[in-house]
Amino acid sequence: xxxxxxxxxxxxxxxxxxxxxxxxxxxxxxxxxxxxxxxxxxxxxxxxxxxxxxxxxxxxxxxxxxxxxxxxxxxxxxxxxxxxxxxxxxxxxxxxxxxxxxxxxxxxxxxxxxxxxxxxxxxxxxxxxxxxxxxxxxxxxxxxxxxxxxxxxxxxxxxxxxxxxxxxxxxxxxxxxxxxxxxxxxxxxxxxxxxxxxxxxxxxxxxxxxxxxxxxx
Numbered sequence: 001x002x003x004x005x006x007x008x009x010x011x012x013x014x015x016x017x018x019x020x021x022x023x024x025x026x027x028x029x030x031x032x033x034x035x036x037x038x039x040x041x042x043x044x045x046x047x048x049x050x051x052x053x054x055x056x057x058x059x060x061x062x063x064x065x066x067x068x069x070x071x072x073x074x075x076x077x078x079x080x081x082x083x084x085x086x087x088x089x090x091x092x093x094x095x096x097x098x099x100x101x102x103x104x105x106x107x108x109x110x111x112x113x114x115x116x117x118x119x120x121x122x123x124x125x126x127x128x129x130x131x132x133x134x135x136x137x138x139x140x141x142x143x144x145x146x147x148x149x150x151x152x153x154x155x156x157x158x159x160x161x162x163x164x165x166x167x168x169x170x171x172x173x174x175x176x177x178x179x180x181x182x183x184x185x186x187x188x189x190x191x192x193x194x195x196x197x198x199x200x201x202x203x204x205x206x207x208x209x210x211x212x213x214x215x216x217x
Contacts, residue, residue: 006108009178010128035062037205038123041154041212042066044203045119050074054117054144056107056137057081057125061090064100067121071099078113080105107140108133116146123154127176127183134183138195145217151197156184157204157211168209188213 042063047053049072055064058079068077079090079102087102094100105111107122108129120141126134141151161169161184172180189200197215204211 006106007128007130007133007179034206037210038063038154039066040205041123041203041210044212045121045152045214047071047119048075051076051119052115052117053077054113054120054141055079056120056122056141058090058102059083059086059123061086061093061100063121063123064090065093068097068100073099075099077101078103078117080107082106107137109136111140113144116144116149118146118149119152120145120149121152121154125155126153127155127180130179131182131186135191135195138192142195142197142217147217149217151192151215151217153188153211153213153215155211155213156180157208158186158188159184159209164209168207189215 047070199216201214
């Protein structure tokens with residue numbers, strides 16, 4: 001039976017086929033640029049060996065594995081996702097790595113974990129939710145951060161789509177959901193500031209269409 005989507009207009013609730021092949025599809029669709037940019041973004045997070053990281057919408061665990069490569073014995077990552085297909089891949093990757101844990105958990109509803117983290121990461125997930133739901137995700141991140149901890153949003157930057165080259169604009173229109181069009185027009189630093197975050201830092205990739213936005217609690 002086909003699983004009913006929580007948000008029918010969302011582009012981040014993926015089909016089982018795409019979920020099983022997500023990393024390969026993204027690499028092929030971007031001609032290798034997407035995974036290279038992810039690697040650069042993880043480097044720009046300046047992960048420390050003893051960081052405790054919450055990965056919201058952890059997917060297949062590709063980003064988690066990059067982050068964990070910076071760890072020594074005390075670093076930890078806790079991944080949250082709801083995709084059964086991606087959970088299988090995530091858990092298979094880290095079945096023998098006690099530093100990495102997984103939990104089936106919706107990030108768009110309030111939740112309470114038993115610990116806080118000094119870094120929280122979300123990659124190409126938040127743009128696929130209705131704007132009012134994005135506020136709930138940000139509030140969950142704020143609640144689970146330690147004081148002085150950093151929230152990292154890796155996603156589309158803010159840009160004027162009408163100014164994009166035609167072929168870039170055509171691809172964006174073809175593959176992205178309606179929430180993404182709203183997302184790129186928002187002032188996310190102002191939104192995060194209203195939620196209590198400060199000290200913003202930005203890194204850009206893919207001709208400045210992709211951004212790592214850091215905000216501190």
